[in-house]
Amino acid sequence: MPELRKDPISRRWVIIATERAARPTDFPHEEVAPNDVERCPFCEGREGETPPEIFAFRAAGTARNTPGWRVRVVPNKYPALRIEGGTERTHVGIFARMDGVGAHEVIVETTEHHTHLGLLPTDHVADVIRAYLQRYRDLKNDPRFAYALLFRNHGRTAGASLSHPHSQLIALPVVPNRAAHELEAAERYFGRQGRCIYCAMLEQEMTSRQRVVWENEHFIALAPYAARFPFETWILPKVHEADFGAVAAELEVPLARALGETLSRLHTCLKNPPYNFMIHTIPYREEARHVYHWHLEIIPRLTQVAGFEWGSGFYINTVVPEDAARFLREVTRGVEAIRAR
């Protein structure tokens, strides 16, 4: 019998198709293939092909926009939003509009074209996290920005047009729907129960352990109870914190370990699948609403989103989250070989 499960935060329902439950090998295998190495603007030595560097971790004595960097942040050459402009809203009858003001940056994660975040050593992933934090905090100083989204597209199917390892950051002049809805839901629960809904969920997950993928002292990776997608995995800080920008220096390495470990396991279990990940955090001017709990959501792109999902907001997931967590817990051999690099 299929099962309907409700996500307590978004209140969306998913259909968990327990009868035709799939295994990792049941998905059409679409390994992410590197492209464009000949003309890749993110490779070392081609620094002149991107807009000028905003920030980088680089070897002492090397100049901006030259080789010698480990992690490098540049403006997106084809930005979705522009940095110049105001935030006034105007109305056209029933409709509202504003200038497309915002920031659109690219975090190039490594000089190496043929790798990805799940294969890099932890200290390197920690530098990527530090670059995320540096840019996230810096853009907050621009009073026009209400929210910043850090995200990563891996593979063409997941929307990546360049395969060189990179993440992106888009700062927006309005709080997006998804962030607003999650914040409202967290506030509603806090008002009723006097505690954070994510903390309540974590407590239950850490007791049941059925959906836990991996954990260390500070972070936990788990398959959400009402996962929308096969092998969807969330990483959450164990101690309540609304704001990604407030991650303490001593948590950078544990977070890098949790992220690298989870992506490695997905890489091994699903043979380098396309995926997206997104950091969900409190909006920039809302830190006082401490009811939120920042986290990172990883969605492997193994199945198509079709008319049913677009029309309803329901999802059909053919992998039971408890099974997905177990598969990811058990893929240790390959992961250890990778992590030993």
Added chain:
Amino acid sequence: MPELRKDPISRRWVIIATERAARPTDFPHEEVAPNDVERCPFCEGREGETPPEIFAFRAAGTARNTPGWRVRVVPNKYPALRIEGGTERTHVGIFARMDGVGAHEVIVETTEHHTHLGLLPTDHVADVIRAYLQRYRDLKNDPRFAYALLFRNHGRTAGASLSHPHSQLIALPVVPNRAAHELEAAERYFGRQGRCIYCAMLEQEMTSRQRVVWENEHFIALAPYAARFPFETWILPKVHEADFGAVAAELEVPLARALGETLSRLHTCLKNPPYNFMIHTIPYREEARHVYHWHLEIIPRLTQVAGFEWGSGFYINTVVPEDAARFLREVTRGVEAIRAR
């Protein structure tokens, strides 16, 4: 300068990338190719390969589950939900679940494998609409169902695993998020302005005409102001009606004409692109909340939904809706040739 536009109903924002605005020919061409004709279970003469027929328009004197039909409805052989079961919710700590009870039917639109809804004559499309209405109304008699979604996936990229022309209907024991949110938004607007938000929008669109694609006396096809996707097109009844199930007999042909015409234009303009369409209507037990306005949303699948969209609920649309409407208004030659079939 890119522009941010807000959809007045969902309150989601979209980025309209006016600077790099695309033309129909700018998208990687992925024409939908028919597959599987050798073993297609929806072709005439293979009626035994589907579960037994629920409903059909067929020639007088022909028996169920034999040739002689024009439109045929069968249960989905691999249903997402099962018809047997109750609707009690149970709780597992913070989480809610229920049995996956529901209906999942397939409306086979024609015996002909190598065509699609945008290429069929209007009287045939009207039979498809009548089959939608028959099934939609019939499933309402099951008191367990709270909502039914009619949708169509065209092409592999849009989630169709079989290319033989077909639509689907899924009846659900709960009202899905998207329907609930749109109904709430319509109610909020009605409470404030004393009228339907869709009617207000239609009035504005019919005056400005910038985003109108096509219309007849009863229906209008338009590019929504805050379209999420390039060439997204909605079809709405001009006269207020909350419930798709209440479409009057004399509106079946005008609706078929509007749907066929719009799909033909998309077919010609974008060279048979993959797409989804979904009928948005009032939930089954909510007809008293007459503030809603049923409509059909068509989303061509020309671009990938990636981390930014999943993380924010924002969309980036590279085709200005006014341009999309104009391109679709102007593709008449090809359409007329098709419609003359």
